[in-house]
Each structure stands twice: as C-alpha cells, then as structure tokens.
Amino acid sequence: MQPCLSLTLAELPPMLWETVKQTLASALPVSEYSLWINPISCVRETQQMLEIACPDRFFCAWVRDRYLKLIEASLSSLTGSPPAVLLTVAAAPQPQQEANGSGQLRLPGMSKFKASVRSLHPGYTFEQFMVGQSNLMARAACRAIADADPSFGNSLFLTSGTGLGKSHLTQAVAHQVMLRAPQTRLHYLTAQQFSAEMVKCIRENSMEQFSGKFIQGCDLLLIEDVHTLSGKTKTQEELNNILDYLIKAGKRVILTSAVAPRSLNGVDEDFRSRMTSGLVTDIKAPEYSTRAAIIRHKAATSCLSLGDDHVHLLAEHLQGDIRRIESALLGLRAKASLCNTQPDTDMVREVLEGLVSFDQGGRGKRLNGETIRELVSSQFRVSIDELLSRSRKQAVSFPRQIGMYLTRKYTEESLANIGSLYNRDHSTVLYAIKAVSRDIAQKSSVRQQVEMLTDKLGTQQPGALD
Template sequence: MSVTAQSVWNNCLEFIKDNIQPQAYKTWFEPIKAVKLTDKSLSIQVPSKFFYEWLEEHYVKILKVALTKELGETAKLVYIIKMENTYGNKQPFTERIPSSNRSAVKAQDVDIPLNNKNPELRNPFIIPGIRNVKIESQLNPNYSFENFLEGDSNRLARSAGLAVASKPGGTSFNPLLIFGGVGLGKTHLAHAIGVDIKDKYPEKTVLYISAEKFTQQYIDSVKKNNRNDFIHFYQIIDVLIIDDVQFLSGKSGTQDVFFHIFNHLHQNGKQVILTSDKAPVDMQDIEQRLLSRFKWGLSAELQSPDFETRVSILKNKLYRDGVEMPEEIIEYVAKNIKSNIRELEGAIISLIAQSSFNKKEITIDLAKQVVEKFVKNTKREVSIDYIQKVVSDYFQMDIDTLQSKTRKRHIVQARQLAMFFAKKLTKASLASIGSQIGKRDHATVLHACKTVDNLTSTDKQFRKYVEDLSKKLSV
C-alpha cells in the first residue's frame, strides 16, 4: 500500500485521538486537511492563523511525537493557512510555515497575489491620477500629551500611551486598546501617541484612520477590484491607529481583511493602537479571532474624570486660550458637569461666549445660567446609581435589598432588570456594572441580560415591568 499524505495524517490522528480529550480533538483536529507529502515533510491545511497559533502553543509536542512515529526523526510539518476569500479573487490566500522552524513565523508574509497590472502601490488617501505615494499621517497636532492632563481616571491609559510612543512595537502593549464612554479623550490620546511617535521617529510611517473610513475604503477597493492593493498599503504602515473599532461590528468582510492586516503588522513588530467605546468583552458581532487579538496587548479604560482632574482640565483650557476666570466659577462648573470632558470644555466655551457677546462680567450667576441651560440641552447619560434608584422605587425596596445576596424571586428579577438597563443605557463595561450592582462579576450581568430578554418575550407581567421602567428611564 502506497504511503500518502492522507494515510500518514490518519495514523497521526489515531495516535492524537487516544491522547487528548474528545472535545479538544473535535475542535482542533477534525477541521485539518492533509494536503501533500514530500519526502519527510507533511503539509496540512488549517482554517486560520489563529488555528495554527493554537496548535503550536498547545499541541506541538503531541504533533511532533505522532509525526516522528510515522516519518522518523527528520520529519517536518508544514502548515498551509487558507484564509477566507469571499470576494471572488481567483486564488486563495495561503501561508506556508514549517513547524520545525517557529522563528520563521515572525518574518513570514502572507502571500497575496496581485491582480492589478499596474504594480504601483495605490494609496487610498490620495486623489486618483496624482502620482504620489507619500502617506500623510492624518494626525491632529493639537492633540498632544501636553494637553492631555493626567488623573486617576486616565493614568493607566496615558502611561501606556507614553510607553508605546517611546518604543512603538517594542512593548507588551501591542495592540494598545483604549476604551471608554463618549467625550473622555480616547481620540485625543490616540492622536497624542501618534504625534509623539512622529516627533521621536520621523522615519516611521504613522497613520490614523477611523474604522468607518477604513470600512469605506475597503468597500471601494472591492468594487474597483484592487483589494490586494488595499491590503498591501496597510501592511507597509509602521504605526496603525484605528479609532472607534467597535464600528466593525457585523461587517464580516472588513473584519476579515483587518484580521490579516493586523496579523502581518503584529508579526513584523509594527504597532497597532485601537480605540473603542466598550471593552473587548462587551463588543457585539466582532469575530472571536479578532477579539482574541485585541486582548493580546493591553486594554486600558478611560473613566469619567474626578473633581480635581476636571478643575485641572478647565484651568489648562483657560490658560491655553489666554482667559482668566475666578476660582469659584471654575469649581462651580467642574462640580456640576461630571459626565465627560467634551461637555466640560463646551460649558466653559459657552460661558466665555455669553460674557463677551453680551458684555457681561463672568459671575457665579451667569455660570449658573449657562450650566443649567447646557445640562438641560445636553443628552443626559443615565448613571448606574440612578437606574438602581428608579428600579428600587418601582419595586418598593431599598437599594441595599436590591444589591443583597438573597435569591428571592422578585428581588432577583429587580436586580436583573437594573443590570439590563445599565447595560442598555450606559457605556459601562459588564464588569463595572456587576461591581456596582452588588459586587457581581461580568458573567452574572450577561446572564441577567439574557434572562430579561427571554422573560420579556414569554412573560406578560415581566414585559410590563420592562415597559414601565423604560418610560421612567425615558428610553
């Protein structure tokens, strides 16, 4: 009987099956296909790079033993990674990596065939017809570390940003994912990192782009049949900054192409910086393989600034604008506008405008008028404390009872509703919601949200609870 790739691999599988858990075998070995056998080298095809990485990390020893039994001590295993090809390119993407040479992985490029006859690299940021491949960073120089003031709410993210700016691609913060609610400075910090890198390393190619624009460029590249040029363009970037990465939710084609770009950049020591309005664990409709990569580096949260930080931000803004303002007025504004930095600065700009246009002195009364109007006209972000109060009042219990460990049905349901509305109406992470509602973990919050969804569709009385609370919380 002749020895084929399939027969060798079948024998290897028999050995592996006897030595690992059935579920692990089903997940990690059943999808693999034997491709070819050349001398003592067996090529196998795996569905993704994530698959390859998992096998190398968790099953390399058993693979080596199984293959050595079949082909002897000089046996080699070559991975062929077939990357999903959904847009009609004639050839699949493949990458060949010998298992016996793990160091080769870092330097290995994804082999992407070029369909275009014109070998000139297309730059999606320039007008077609202009022969210019210079890549502008798209950074805003006004966003710097100097005017990104440090406080307890942002210390980790700011420190990580400084470390990345000093050594892009050379720290363990790769990717660096900065997440938090609206107006807390995610975009500012992302730009500040890029600006600092450009100052320190002018030879590096730094590019800032919103996830929305990245998606649009990708769609255009598919329409024009130059998807490969699009990928090649992003693969030459040294520092890629993508803002609002949650925008990729549900866009499987864009996620797929970003996955391959991310892999290439990461393997070649390039830096990736991402911003998002939520933590990876809370992102919906983002492929698991991408989420796993987001967690490789550091996820740093920007929280609402405390009172002292708000005062510092206002003083810094006034100093930069050359405006003087009494201390009590600065403190009044800082005390009454707490949600985010954008609203805080907006209020102080409105106050200065009112004073100059109406030729009025900046007094505490004028500050009260402006702040009152500003808060009224600004969409209020419901707090978790407020949600707990509304839910507790509705069910005629106090907040301590709502947060207690009791398993009484009506209290459990009230607690689950509070978690459900906190997830729906705030930007807080699941972990943050859980810790504020009775010191629960994020899995409890996730379970609560699913339970509320199920009961709303099956229980008439429970549906009324949801409708009543929605009205009270002005959803």
C-alpha cells in the same frame, strides 16, 4: 492516462525556484501570491538543497507556517528527489542618503514614505491631555507606544464612552510620532474608512496593493471605532490577517472602541481574540479632581479668569463626558466677551442652567448616580460591591438594572458614566433601560417597585449650588 513523469534536478530548467513560483501562482489567489510568494528570492540551488530568502524574519516565519508544505509539495511534483528547502532572511542592503539632503536614510529603491492619516486636531496632543485616575493607564500606554517603549507592549485596545478622550489620545500618538520620528510608516484611520477603502479596492481588483500597504508598509497602525465593523465579515477577516502579521512582526497597533471587547456583537471570535492580544484598558468618566483640572487648564487657554468657587461650581455639576465642560467654557467665553468682563458667579450659574437640571429655587439638584445607587443598594439589600460585581444572579442583576434605569431617567449622567457606576459599558446600560421599560409596561410588581423608589428619590433634599 499517461504516467506521471518525475524529473531529476538536472533535467529541470536552471532556475528551479522560478518553476515552483509558476506552480504556486496557479494555485494561490493573485493577491496572496503577490504578497507572500513573489517577494521570495532564490539564494542557492543544489541537488540537496533549495535555499530561498524572505525580506525579514517575520516574513520568513509567516511563509514557514503557511506555505512551506505547499512549496515542498510543488517540488515533489516536479522532481522525484526533491531538495530540502531552507528558508533564510535576505541580507539587508546598505542604506543610502536621500538625494534631497533631508538627512533621512532610505533603502535603495524605496520611495519616500508619507504618513497616511486622517485630519488631526491641533490641540489633541499629550501636552494638552489632562491626566487623572480615570485615564492614567490609557495615557501611559499610548505615550509608551508613541515613543516605541515596550513597557506596555506593542498592541493596545482602548475603549471608552463618547467624549472621554480616546480620540485625543490616539491623535496625540500620531502627533508625537510625526514630530519625533517622521520616518515612521504611520497609518491612522477610522474602521469605517478602512472598510470603505477595502470595498473600493475589491471593486478595482487591487486588493494586493491594499493589503501590502498595511502589511509591508506599516510600522504603526491606528484604527478608531472598531465597534463599527460589527457584522462586516469580510472587513473583519482582512483586518484580522493584517493585525496577525503586524503584531507577530512586533509592529505597533492601537485600536479604539466605544464598546468593551466582551460586549462586541457581530464580531468573529478569532478577530476579537486578535484585537485583544495586547493590553486592554479603558477611560472612565473623569472624577471631580480631574474635572477641576480640565476646567482650569481650558479656562487658561481661553483667557478666562475663573476663581476657585467658579471652578468648583462647574466641576461639581458638569459630570460625564468632557464635551459638556468645553460647551460650558465656550458659553462663558461668549458671555464674557459680550459683557466685556470676566465671568462672575451669576454668569456661571446662567451657563450651567442650560446644561444641568435645577430646582425651582435655582439650586442644583443633589440627586445623582451615586445617590440612586445607594438607594437601590439599601432597598434591595444588595451591597455596592455586589452591584459592581460580574454576578448575573437575579437578586443582583435586577436591582442593577433598576439603578441604571432610574439614573438615566432622573439625572444628566451619560450612558458611559452610568455604566462606570456599575462597572459596565454603555451597551449594557441600554439593554437594562429597555428591559426595565418593558417590565414596567408588562408587570405590575415591577411598576410598583419603580414607583416606590421614585417616590423615595423625590424626597431627596436638593443641595445648594455652591
């Protein structure tokens, strides 16, 4: 075996850093080398010091944490007396004016950035979003991120059931940024689109371009429906790395999910922690006052004239997701157009009959999620606060599951709305329904309790639809 040779700096080629890069190129994956080593330039070489520069301070911190020891080890293998490594930030070049006279400033050598977004609904803007207690925090956080206001932080995890407005808010951010700051490098896509694009790049052996697009070419990342990444280990790993860099670099990130973070199954814990490192908030089903405001606003934009009694009818009975309200107003608009008249009470009732349950007298049923919750609380001697708590005691969890089961069976409440009644998400509601259904089939005691409660619910007096 030949002895290992140690070279002094004077015996090495003039550019020591280029030699180190060649060593690292053989030690690292191509995509990793292209992203983190190749952009580094040598500023100064002496026998005592090797000064290398990174594109920005966040890039510099990343390299220091993950590659400095590897760089130092490479130097030691090349010279017996390796110089100290000094990481600095490259001096920013002077910006130059766009040749097309648009007035947009751009760094030399950079191509004009075109925002990467999925299709945007023209009506999904902040101006068209009705604010209430159920969505106040979510709306404020999204507006702050759109305006680059750090009041709510730079990272947001937004969760809600379907049809409650999380896509509206996310697209409102995109609309606002593209209007007010078109130079922002914005990427807006679904988690499924992210995954599909990543798979395509893996097949085409172009992962360095894929990662670089988000890491080095993104100021604002909007990804919807991250719950669909459950079980997709490779995609989670790639997105986790991207989020790690963007969040540490102070970039803005918004993630949305139909499932609360703690209930995400098939998700790596490090990925879960990274996604929720900023503000986590949700959108609940709108309360009566917000539903009424939404109805008035959407009716006005549809040129529908609705009286206060009509608005009350609709807001009282169209609970849950907002799409039911939109469906009702669409039906009213169609009927009013056919009859060449403005909606009246009979027309409103007729539309509601297709969306909510009524008794034989044509009156809306009083039975709702709150009524069932109160009955369960009374019969099992468990307070409402206990049903809303995080307690997993059998004396609390069992009545809670019964309440969810009965609400799903005897009302028109959505899964998300049922979950909000018990401070849970829709996946917990689904589990409760399955558990109670199984127990009814297997345990006579549970079946008898449910039948007794059902009888009591049947004695509820229906309230007039007015």
